[in-house]
Amino acid sequence: xxxxxxxxxxxxxxxxxxxxxxxxxxxxxxxxxxxxxxxxxxxxxxxxxxxxxxxxxxxxxxxxxxxxxxxxxxxxxxxxxxxxxxxxxxxxxxxxxxxxxxxxxxxxxxxxxxxxxxxxxxxxxxxxxxxxxxxxx
Amino acid sequence: xxxxxxxxxxxxxxxxxxxxxxxxxxxxxxxxxxxxxxxxxxxxxxxxxxxxxxxxxxxxxxxxxxxxxxxxxxxxxxxxxxxxxxxxxxxxxxxxxxxxxxxxxxxxxxxxxxx
Numbered sequence: 723x724x725x726x727x728x729x730x731x732x733x734x735x736x737x738x739x740x741x742x743x744x745x746x747x748x749x750x751x752x753x754x755x756x757x758x759x760x761x762x763x764x765x766x767x768x769x770x771x772x773x774x775x776x777x778x779x780x781x782x783x784x785x786x787x788x789x790x791x792x793x794x795x796x797x798x799x800x801x802x803x804x805x806x807x808x809x810x811x812x813x814x815x816x817x818x819x820x821x822x823x824x825x826x827x828x829x830x831x832x833x834x835x836x837x838x839x840x841x842x843x844x845x846x847x848x849x850x851x852x853x854x855x856x857x858x859x
Numbered sequence: 860x861x862x863x864x865x866x867x868x869x870x871x872x873x874x875x876x877x878x879x880x881x882x883x884x885x886x887x888x889x890x891x892x893x894x895x896x897x898x899x900x901x902x903x904x905x906x907x908x909x910x911x912x913x914x915x916x917x918x919x920x921x922x923x924x925x926x927x928x929x930x931x932x933x934x935x936x937x938x939x940x941x942x943x944x945x946x947x948x949x950x951x952x953x954x955x956x957x958x959x960x961x962x963x964x965x966x967x968x969x970x971x972x973x974x
Contacts, residue, residue, distance in 0.1 A: 735937060738916035745920065755922070762920045763896050770913070823909045823917075826893035835897070 723785045729769055731778025734822060740781050741766035744792075751785070753858060760836040761790050761856050767829045768794045768852055774819045775799070776850065790856045800846040808834065860967060862925045862948050865904060868962050869952040871927060875939050876948030881924050885971035888929075888960045892917040899923075902971050906959055912938050919945045929956045 725747065727740035745762040753761075765781070772779045776798020784791040801807050807830050815825025834840050837854040844850040863879040865871070873879070886904035889895050895905065895917050903924045907914050910932045918926050919941075925948040928934055934942070934949050942949045952959055964970070 735912045738913060738920070742916065742919065759920070759922065766916070766920050767893075767896060820891075822911055823890060823892035823907075823913055826891045826897075828893035828897045832893070832897050 725783040725785070727781040727783075729772050729778045729781060731773055731776065734773055737770050737773040738766050741769050744783055748785070748790070753790075757790070757856060757858050761792070764833045764836045764854055764856065765792050765794075767832045768792070768854070770824055771829050772796045772798070774815055774822075774824060779849070788858050790858070791853070792855075793851065793853050795849065795851040797849040800848055800850055801842065801844040802846060804842055804844065862904075864966070865925065865927065865963065865968075866950055868966050869927060869950070869954055869959050871950040871952040874928075874934055874949040874951055875943055876925070876946070878924060878946060878948055881948075883924060884969065886960070886963055886968045887970065888956050890956075895921065898972075900971060904963070904968065906956060906963075908932055908956055910934060910938070912941055914938070915941045915945065915947065915949075918947055924948060925950070927952060927959060929954055929959045 741762055748758045776796035779796030782793045806812050810831045811827040813825045813827035819825040838857045839855045841853040862881050883903040885902040887899050887902040888906040890907055890909040892913055899921050905918050905923050906927045906929055908930045915938050928951040931953045
């Protein structure tokens with residue numbers, strides 16, 4: 723089953739709606755709680771990133787019985803140094819974002835931690851597409 | 860302990876939710892939601908001094924049952940509506956973070972990490 727979500731870039735309070743919707747869907751479909759949590763956290767971190775760094779974007783989720791694939795695409799500034807961005811604690815988020823409780827430099831490391839695969843395609847000035855999967859054990 | 864016990868220990872005021880008999884064993888205190896998402900596993904109570912909707916969404920993503928706002932912070936109407944939708948109990952205490960965490964720890968709630 724495929725699901726599509728638009729993520730608005732100018733409304734921080736609504737960030738997480740898409741992840742919440744996917745979480746509810748997986749629950750309804752009867753996926754194991756641990757799988758649901760991993761999908762929800764990884765997608766939520768990605769969704770927050772899209773809002774704070776990239777002015778929103780869109781998310782496509784493909785739900786198969788044995789694999790959940792999430793593709794998050796934005797037309798933001800791109801990631802200049804992916805290795806740095808993957809380091810725990812490294813963040814380019816401004817103070818305003820930290821005051822909102824994010825920007826601790828845990829977003830991408832968290833996504834890596836909770837997913838089975840993570841691929842980041844990024845181009846400066848063009849945008850970033852993150853493809854991640856969670857296997858249903 | 861139950862969520863009702865948490866309320867009693869922290870002399871907290873319930874803002875919304877009625878799932879007060881639910882059992883809770885672990886808690887997490889943080890104003891950084893990224894850290895909550897990184898380190899929490901099966902903690903059912905979140906203590907925070909941060910006030911925005913993402914605190915409620917973070918708790919929901921982690922399947923938490925209760926959020927305690929410390930330092931007298933007031934959750935907004937939007938946060939209350941979201942918590943009601945998710946079935947999460949919100950309460951507020953005038954206590955500071957350290958004191959609130961300490962009192963709960965002393966009463967048997969743990970952080971869920973290895974010591």
